[in-house]
Amino acid sequence: MVFVAAYFFGYWPHPSILGEVTQPLVEDPTTDSVEAPPAVWAKGLVRKFGKTVAVDHVDLSIRPGEFYGLLGQNGAGKTTTIKTIVGLLRPNEGTVGVGEFDTWQSPTEVKARIGVLPEEFNLYERLTGAELLDFTAAMHGLSREEAARRRNELLDMLDLSEEGSKLIGDYSRGMRKKIALGAAIIHRPPVLFLDEPFEGVDAVSARLIRSLLQRAAQGGTTIIFSSHEMHLVEKLCTRIGIMVEGRMTIEETPEGLCRLMGVNNVEDAFIAAVGGKTPDDWSWYAG
Amino acid sequence: MVRRLAGLKARLTWNGVRGDVQRRFGLPIALILLTWLGVWLAGAYIETARSLQSQDPEALAEFMGWVALFTFFAWVALPVIIFPLDENLDPQQLALLPITPNHMITGLVVASFIAPSTVIPLLLIGANAAILTAGWWMVIPASLVFLGLLAVGSQLFSASISAILRTRRGRDVATFLVLGIAGGSFLLYRSVSQTVAAEGVTAAAASHPIMQWSLLLPPVAAQQAIVQAAAGDPIPALVALTAAVVGLLAMAAAWRKLLGWLLTTPEQRNRPAARARRSGMAFGPWGVVPTLARKELRFYVRDPRQRLVWTGTVIFVGLAIGGVVMNATGFFDFREREWAPLVAPVLVLFVGLPIALNLFGWERNAASYLFVLPSKPRQLLLGKNLAVAAALVVETTVLTIGLALFSSNWHWIWLVVPLTVAAIGCQLAVGNLVSVLAPLRLPREGTDVFAQSTEQGCLAIVSQTVSFFAIGLLLIPPASVTVLTVEFGQVINPWITAAFAVVWGLTLYLLSLLLAGRLLRRRMPEVLAWVQVS
Numbered sequence: 001m002v003f004v005a006a007y008f009f010g011y012w013p014h015p016s017i018l019g020e021v022t023q024p025l026v027e028d029p030t031t032d033s034v035e036a037p038p039a040v041w042a043k044g045l046v047r048k049f050g051k052t053v054a055v056d057h058v059d060l061s062i063r064p065g066e067f068y069g070l071l072g073q074n075g076a077g078k079t080t081t082i083k084t085i086v087g088l089l090r091p092n093e094g095t096v097g098v099g100e101f102d103t104w105q106s107p108t109e110v111k112a113r114i115g116v117l118p119e120e121f122n123l124y125e126r127l128t129g130a131e132l133l134d135f136t137a138a139m140h141g142l143s144r145e146e147a148a149r150r151r152n153e154l155l156d157m158l159d160l161s162e163e164g165s166k167l168i169g170d171y172s173r174g175m176r177k178k179i180a181l182g183a184a185i186i187h188r189p190p191v192l193f194l195d196e197p198f199e200g201v202d203a204v205s206a207r208l209i210r211s212l213l214q215r216a217a218q219g220g221t222t223i224i225f226s227s228h229e230m231h232l233v234e235k236l237c238t239r240i241g242i243m244v245e246g247r248m249t250i251e252e253t254p255e256g257l258c259r260l261m262g263v264n265n266v267e268d269a270f271i272a273a274v275g276g277k278t279p280d281d282w283s284w285y286a287g
Numbered sequence: 288m289v290r291r292l293a294g295l296k297a298r299l300t301w302n303g304v305r306g307d308v309q310r311r312f313g314l315p316i317a318l319i320l321l322t323w324l325g326v327w328l329a330g331a332y333i334e335t336a337r338s339l340q341s342q343d344p345e346a347l348a349e350f351m352g353w354v355a356l357f358t359f360f361a362w363v364a365l366p367v368i369i370f371p372l373d374e375n376l377d378p379q380q381l382a383l384l385p386i387t388p389n390h391m392i393t394g395l396v397v398a399s400f401i402a403p404s405t406v407i408p409l410l411l412i413g414a415n416a417a418i419l420t421a422g423w424w425m426v427i428p429a430s431l432v433f434l435g436l437l438a439v440g441s442q443l444f445s446a447s448i449s450a451i452l453r454t455r456r457g458r459d460v461a462t463f464l465v466l467g468i469a470g471g472s473f474l475l476y477r478s479v480s481q482t483v484a485a486e487g488v489t490a491a492a493a494s495h496p497i498m499q500w501s502l503l504l505p506p507v508a509a510q511q512a513i514v515q516a517a518a519g520d521p522i523p524a525l526v527a528l529t530a531a532v533v534g535l536l537a538m539a540a541a542w543r544k545l546l547g548w549l550l551t552t553p554e555q556r557n558r559p560a561a562r563a564r565r566s567g568m569a570f571g572p573w574g575v576v577p578t579l580a581r582k583e584l585r586f587y588v589r590d591p592r593q594r595l596v597w598t599g600t601v602i603f604v605g606l607a608i609g610g611v612v613m614n615a616t617g618f619f620d621f622r623e624r625e626w627a628p629l630v631a632p633v634l635v636l637f638v639g640l641p642i643a644l645n646l647f648g649w650e651r652n653a654a655s656y657l658f659v660l661p662s663k664p665r666q667l668l669l670g671k672n673l674a675v676a677a678a679l680v681v682e683t684t685v686l687t688i689g690l691a692l693f694s695s696n697w698h699w700i701w702l703v704v705p706l707t708v709a710a711i712g713c714q715l716a717v718g719n720l721v722s723v724l725a726p727l728r729l730p731r732e733g734t735d736v737f738a739q740s741t742e743q744g745c746l747a748i749v750s751q752t753v754s755f756f757a758i759g760l761l762l763i764p765p766a767s768v769t770v771l772t773v774e775f776g777q778v779i780n781p782w783i784t785a786a787f788a789v790v791w792g793l794t795l796y797l798l799s800l801l802l803a804g805r806l807l808r809r810r811m812p813e814v815l816a817w818v819q820v821s
Binding site for chain 1: 658
């Protein structure tokens, strides 16, 4: 009875969510990108943990359809920035959002428009892969039939058809990554956040994920991508932002970054940008 | 190496308290509660022992033997059947370090004492020494052996249950195991309390000697060593101490073997039902709220800890009813009361409290997955509430039928339905608010599925007790109206009672849903930070 009452109070799933989600914010990112609001943005974002400033006055404006690489050393503030934008971590200062929505004013609207592949797999280990995809689809308001169709397609596409009936707790790291990616894209979000999508993934799965992301980008999905795999960043990203100690120090295209640093590839440019060092005394180890 | 492990535990405990607000609050509460309990137990022990000392010294020895045995069993079994006492070092994290198994076992035992709960056995040992001052030279070695027995026995028992829960077949019998432990404890308690009530402590101790079996019961042997030393018999004292040490070593060897198995054997997961394997969640109710509820219900079955919450508490409620029914006279003699089945919804409030009051804690790290989905906070609460309500309805139905059969009274059975709505409504109303305002972090599942820090165990007990009283207070109006209807010649029309109970439960629930939903919307990152396991 409580739940019947709740249905009438409007707490039951709203079929319109699907319609909203599957509509990209901008149909063709190349045409009216000047007038369209940024797909992802941050203004004066600050996030502190005690006395440590993890993200220090970061401004971000990612255009619809961009494949944006967020780079930085470990602890530079990439994951914190992403967590703040997707609504998992409250900023101390500044505003963040997706499209016309502020994450902290309209969290549900933002979450309906994004897919997230987190760095750590906090998935439901006691659901099967198929169940996780169904669950996610239902939570995003997809119809039962559409969810089943997409689930089967995704399991095929991610080469998980056999494993779809196994519990996620029994999956290997690569399989977890793939099922997490499937769950992140099942509702065709216009914006996709990927935190280290290639970390710990074998070459076959990495290629599969890469081609899937390229297809998504071609379809107009905005992708925010954090990775330490520089050759992939160079291959995939249309723009790169480098964070150093919580600050956004450089934002450039891969070619522009190489030019700026006077090197031939993104890896060298990145190391030059963050001031990578090599320890000069390894005597204790070298013997 | 042992010192380093103890140092590691001390450092982890200190860092935990320093960096975790919940523990900063929990530690003083835990220390106060545990010290109060320890002082109370030690005081009662000394008082009884002193009175026995003056009346019958032989009965005193037997009494002390029984106390040692009960302390051992309580220490070993309570963490599993009520709440975990201490989060120890996770052997899984030590498995790759160059530590010999013997060092690891010894280090884990020593480290397990760096916890607030140690205050209870220390106070009891202090009381023991105060009673038998003449045996001072044996107090320290025997007490150390006794402490070792407590630590090793508790670890061995938890590891055994964890090992059982690791296999599919084991999980199927785990319920019966808990039933056995709970039933055995209950019968033991009944038997002891009846004997003491009938004969008095002195006669009961004298007529049920246990010291003669001390060589077979290591905790009793440790106590026997002190008793004999106090009596001026050093040889029997040393023999008893040797027996206790042998028992300790045997338990440690068994624990070591079991730990080796746990560290090298992966958990056998439950196989999802064939239909779920084929079709995911596509069949059955669909939509945000029902799908979330179905996910929860699957976890009630697939997560061994949640399954134990649902089955274990039912067993306790059953035993509690059994206890009340067996002893009851007058108003509470259920067999004579035609309203007996109406007690079911109230008793079911005990069931599932750890889940209803910590809806997001059970998500552990997966809360970050849930919170990034676009469901409204109220939908999340509603889905989780639907699952809890479904489980409670099943348990209320079983209990109602049981009570109706037992009392042969079916007259008021229909009134159970509105009362159940009121009871579940009140429980969920309090549960939603507590879940959002004070979620508890549950430990990561390691080799010990019951591991939890004392502070958080105490916070759980405090939170559950306070919430339980709050739920009880909220239930007073519908319960009073029901009593007026069924016990006082229908002063209030039964239909009015039923309508009032339903409206009361629903109103409280909807108000709480509204408020908790708003709070969750604002506090989602904070709730996430509370429940995530590092």
